[in-house]
Amino acid sequence: MHPHRTSRPAARRTACTRSAGRSPLQALEESFLALAIADQPLALPAHLVCEEPEQPMLSIDQVRSRLAHAATSPELRQQTWREVARRARRLGDPWDIVTVGMTVPVLRRMLARLACPAHLERAEVEQEALAAITCALSTVDVDAADVARELFAAADRAANRLVYAARRRVEQETGHQAVHLGRLTRSTAQAACQATSLEVGSGEARNEYAVLARAVSAGAVSVAEAQLIARTRLDGEPMQRLADERGVSVRQLYRHRAAAEQHLAAYLRHQMRDQ
Numbered sequence: 001m002h003p004h005r006t007s008r009p010a011a012r013r014t015a016c017t018r019s020a021g022r023s024p025l026q027a028l029e030e031s032f033l034a035l036a037i038a039d040q041p042l043a044l045p046a047h048l049v050c051e052e053p054e055q056p057m058l059s060i061d062q063v064r065s066r067l068a069h070a071a072t073s074p075e076l077r078q079q080t081w082r083e084v085a086r087r088a089r090r091l092g093d094p095w096d097i098v099t100v101g102m103t104v105p106v107l108r109r110m111l112a113r114l115a116c117p118a119h120l121e122r123a124e125v126e127q128e129a130l131a132a133i134t135c136a137l138s139t140v141d142v143d144a145a146d147v148a149r150e151l152f153a154a155a156d157r158a159a160n161r162l163v164y165a166a167r168r169r170v171e172q173e174t175g176h177q178a179v180h181l182g183r184l185t186r187s188t189a190q191a192a193c194q195a196t197s198l199e200v201g202s203g204e205a206r207n208e209y210a211v212l213a214r215a216v217s218a219g220a221v222s223v224a225e226a227q228l229i230a231r232t233r234l235d236g237e238p239m240q241r242l243a244d245e246r247g248v249s250v251r252q253l254y255r256h257r258a259a260a261e262q263h264l265a266a267y268l269r270h271q272m273r274d275q
Contacts, residue, residue: 024126025104032101035094036061042094048080064102081147088137100133106152107133114159118239118251120166125159132158208234211268220267225260232257 022030035042036059046053049066051073058066066072067080084102087095107129116125136154140147212226221229231237239257243250 023123024130025107028097028101028130029104031097032104033061035098035101042098044080044083048083049076051076060098060101064105067102068105077148078146081151082142082144085137085140085142085147089142096134096137099137100130103133103148103151103155106148107155110152110156111159114163116163117166117169118249118254120163125162128162129155129159212264215264215267218267221260221263225256225263228253228257229260229264 041059043057043059044063046055046058049058049063049072063080067077081102084095084099088099107126111122111125111129114125116122132154133151136151140150144150209230212221212230215221216223216226228242231242232239239250239253243253246253248256
């Protein structure tokens with residue numbers, strides 16, 4: 001028997017079954033649990049994480065559960081993290097997977113609190129955080145008092161850098177799109193309005209709202225799509241407010257608006273060709 005493995009019930013061997021399309025954290029969790037529920041599960045000395053262990057060894061998933069338990073002292077947590085980090089540095093595979101896998105529960109909570117832009121894929125954030133932990137593991141002082149703090153700090157910095165950069169891109173792209181749409185609608189508003197007798201309020205027949213009304217009348221966009229564009233692009237209402245009203249996520253609403261704007265742009269190009 002492997003010196004760091006212990007037997008576990010065979011029934012546990014199906015515990016890591018997952019569906020296709022898993023995220024980076026899910027993929028790591030599969031690899032971690034595969035080591036914990038194998039015929040000879042990977043294990044650690046129980047005294048690392050237990051004051052008075054009832055058995056000499058604990059499987060790595062049991063150790064991870066103990067790390068998260070409120071009754072486990074900070075000293076035992078630090079001792080355990082130092083040991084798994086040492087093994088990862090000294091032995092490599094599979095202890096590098098084990099060490100990063102130990103971070104999954106905390107990473108899930110950390111990333112769940114992170115406010116990401118709607119277009120930023122959660123998988124991308126997870127991958128960035130995991131890459132930062134892996135990199136930090138290769139340089140962290142394994143004899144330091146709190147190895148885990150260093151690993152999670154690296155993940156937090158990487159995730160926040162990615163989110164900040166994504167927000168900046170959104171702000172820039174949103175600004176460019178709004179300017180482009182405004183110019184496009186203004187350049188074709190007069191021709192579009194001359195082609196119809198539709199009036200939209202007093203003195204507003206030749207502005208962007210009239211173009212949207214024409215697009216709705218022509219069936220190029222729906223009323224809901226026109227309202228979405230008008231309220232967010234022209235009136236400046238926040239996407240979150242409309243998402244709450246419509247019962248969808250902000251991310252979904254961004255996608256709806258992008259599709260609506262594509263329909264509107266196609267309609268306007270057609271109008272311009274006909275002039």
